Amino acid sequence: MENKKEIIAGIIIIGNEILSGRTQDTNTSTLSIWLNTLGIKVQEARVIPDDEKKIIETVNKFRNLFNYVFTTGGIGPTHDDITASSISKAFDLEYGPHKEAMTILEKYYKPGEFNEGRQKMAWMPTTAKLILNPTSGAPGFNVENVFCLPGVPSILKSMLGGMQNSLIGGNPILSKTINLRTVESEIAKSLSKVQDNNKDVDIGSYPFFRAGKLGVAIVLRSSDQSKIDKCDIEIIKFIKEKKIEIIENI
Amino acid sequence: MENKKEIIAGIIIIGNEILSGRTQDTNTSTLSIWLNTLGIKVQEARVIPDDEKKIIETVNKFRNLFNYVFTTGGIGPTHDDITASSISKAFDLEYGPHKEAMTILEKYYKPGEFNEGRQKMAWMPTTAKLILNPTSGAPGFNVENVFCLPGVPSILKSMLGGMQNSLIGGNPILSKTINLRTVESEIAKSLSKVQDNNKDVDIGSYPFFRAGKLGVAIVLRSSDQSKIDKCDIEIIKFIKEKKIEIIENI
Numbered sequence: 001m002e003n004k005k006e007i008i009a010g011i012i013i014i015g016n017e018i019l020s021g022r023t024q025d026t027n028t029s030t031l032s033i034w035l036n037t038l039g040i041k042v043q044e045a046r047v048i049p050d051d052e053k054k055i056i057e058t059v060n061k062f063r064n065l066f067n068y069v070f071t072t073g074g075i076g077p078t079h080d081d082i083t084a085s086s087i088s089k090a091f092d093l094e095y096g097p098h099k100e101a102m103t104i105l106e107k108y109y110k111p112g113e114f115n116e117g118r119q120k121m122a123w124m125p126t127t128a129k130l131i132l133n134p135t136s137g138a139p140g141f142n143v144e145n146v147f148c149l150p151g152v153p154s155i156l157k158s159m160l161g162g163m164q165n166s167l168i169g170g171n172p173i174l175s176k177t178i179n180l181r182t183v184e185s186e187i188a189k190s191l192s193k194v195q196d197n198n199k200d201v202d203i204g205s206y207p208f209f210r211a212g213k214l215g216v217a218i219v220l221r222s223s224d225q226s227k228i229d230k231c232d233i234e235i236i237k238f239i240k241e242k243k244i245e246i247i248e249n250i
Numbered sequence: 251m252e253n254k255k256e257i258i259a260g261i262i263i264i265g266n267e268i269l270s271g272r273t274q275d276t277n278t279s280t281l282s283i284w285l286n287t288l289g290i291k292v293q294e295a296r297v298i299p300d301d302e303k304k305i306i307e308t309v310n311k312f313r314n315l316f317n318y319v320f321t322t323g324g325i326g327p328t329h330d331d332i333t334a335s336s337i338s339k340a341f342d343l344e345y346g347p348h349k350e351a352m353t354i355l356e357k358y359y360k361p362g363e364f365n366e367g368r369q370k371m372a373w374m375p376t377t378a379k380l381i382l383n384p385t386s387g388a389p390g391f392n393v394e395n396v397f398c399l400p401g402v403p404s405i406l407k408s409m410l411g412g413m414q415n416s417l418i419g420g421n422p423i424l425s426k427t428i429n430l431r432t433v434e435s436e437i438a439k440s441l442s443k444v445q446d447n448n449k450d451v452d453i454g455s456y457p458f459f460r461a462g463k464l465g466v467a468i469v470l471r472s473s474d475q476s477k478i479d480k481c482d483i484e485i486i487k488f489i490k491e492k493k494i495e496i497i498e499n500i
Contacts, residue, residue, distance in 0.1 A: 015454075016452060016454055016471075017454055017456055017469065018278070018279075018295075019282060019291075019292045019293065019294070019295065020282055020283075020286060020292070020423075020425075020469075020471065021278075021279040021280070021281075021282030021283035021286060021292075022425075022454075022456075022469065023279075023456070024276065024279050025275070025278070025279075026274065028268070028271075028275070028297065029268075029271040029273075029274050029275075030271070031271075032269060032270055032271030033270075033271035036270060036271060041269075042269045042270070042271075043269065043299065044269070044296065044297065044298055044299075044304075045268075045269065045296070045297040046294065046295070046296050046297075047278065047294065047295040047296075048294055049293065049294075050454075054294075076434055076455070076457065077434045077435040077438040078434050078437075078438045078441055078442070078455040079438065079441060079442035079445045079453070079455075080445075080453065080454055080455060115435060115436075116438075116439060117434065117435030117436065117437075117438035117439060118435040120435075120438065121435075152457065154459075173270075175270075175272075184326055184327045184328050184367065185327040185365060185367030185368040185370075185371075186365075186367065187328075187367075188327040188328045188329065188366075188367035188370065189366060189367060191328055191329060192328070192329035195329045195330075202266060203329070203330065204266055204267055204272075204300075204330055205326075205328040205329075205330060206267055206273070207326065207402065209404075219267070219272065221266075221270065
C-alpha cells in the first residue's frame, strides 16, 4: 500500500453555552466521523469561550500544529458571535462585508428583510473563501487551512459536503470492533502484548453495559487493513484460549 | 453581596474513542453543570488522545491556569489506560500500588479474583488522595488541584458527591432564560446595547427550532441576581417595543 503522510486536524468548539453545560456538543463527533472517512485524523478538540483573545490564540496555535482546523460556533448575527472578527485578527486580514456573501444573503431574504443584523452574517475576512450553506443561507468561510462553521448541528451537517473538495485526505482510517462477553481485567495483559507486537495499530478497549450484561469492545484502527487483520488473528487466538465468548466481530 | 474571587476550572477528556467520533462525550456537560452549582466556572475543555506526552503537557498547563482541573478517562486496567502513570510523571511523584486503593479493591473482589489486571487500577501516584467510587469499586484520585475520574459517564456521575468537600466554590452562577418567538437578526442590535450596558452579565443568544417553529433563547448568567434582573428588565423593554412574543421567561 502506498504510504501517504498522515493528515491531522484540530477542532475548536467556540461557545459559552457548551462550557456552561447548557448545550451538549455533538459537532466534535460529527466532524470526527466525517473526517475519518476522508482519511483525516482528529488529534485534539478544544472547547473555548466566546473570548476574542482566546479564539485568536487557539486558532493561531492550531493552524500551525495541524493540516486542517475546523471551528464551530460564533458566526451568527448577535453580539456574542465574534468568530469571524477574531479569525480576521488571527490572520491579520481586513474584516468587512464579503461581496459574494452579501450577494447570497440579499437573494436569500425577501426585499426589505436584509436588515443590519442579517448583514453582519456577511462580515468576515473579505478575502475568505465561502463554505456554502444549503440550509439557512448564511455561509461559513475558509482562510488558508482554517474552516469556520456554524454551531447549530443540523446546519453544520448540511455544509460538510461543500467542503470536501477543499480537503486533501490521507488513506481512510479503517476500523474493526470485536465485542466480547468479558471484563477488561481478564484480557488486559494479553491485549497489552498484542499492542506491543503491533505498534502501528491503535488498539482501544472499552467496557460496556448492554441488555443487563457487561462486555468489552476492542477497537482496532489503522489505515492498513492487513495490519488490522494480523492484530485480529492474534486477539482471537488468546480469546479462544481463555474461552471468552465473542458477541460480534465486525 | 460579598465579592468572592471567581473560581475557574478546566476539563481534560482523555481518550482516542472521543476523537475518532466512536464515543460521544457527555462528561464535559455533566461536570460543567455540577460545577456551576458549586460556583465554579469551566473556562476550557480539551479532548486529547491517550498519549503520555500530551497528557503531561496538558495537565501541567491546566493546573497552573485554573483553580481546579478534572480529567476523565484512562484509569482502567488495559494498556491504553495511561492517565494514572502520566499524572505521576506530570507531578514527578512515585507511580505504584496505592495502599488504600489496594485494600478497597481486595475487599471489592471475591477471593482469587483480584488479578493482575484489576490490581493495575490501584496503581497511581502513591501519595494521591482517593475519590471513592460507589458504583464499581475502583477509585479515582486527586493530586493537588487535579481530580482524575473514569470515562464511563454513569460511574463518573456516581463519584461527584464524594469530591464536593474537597472543592472550595465561589458564588453560585445564576442564570435566567428568555425564550422568544423571533430570529436572532431581529434582536441583535438591541441585545448588543444591553450587553454594552451590562458588561458583568454573560448574555448569550441561541437560535432554536422547536415544534416546527423558530425561536431564540437569550440566556443571562451572573453570580449576582440583581445584575441579571436589571438586564432582564432592559431586554423585556425592547422586546415589548418590537412586539415580539415571549414564550417563556424563567
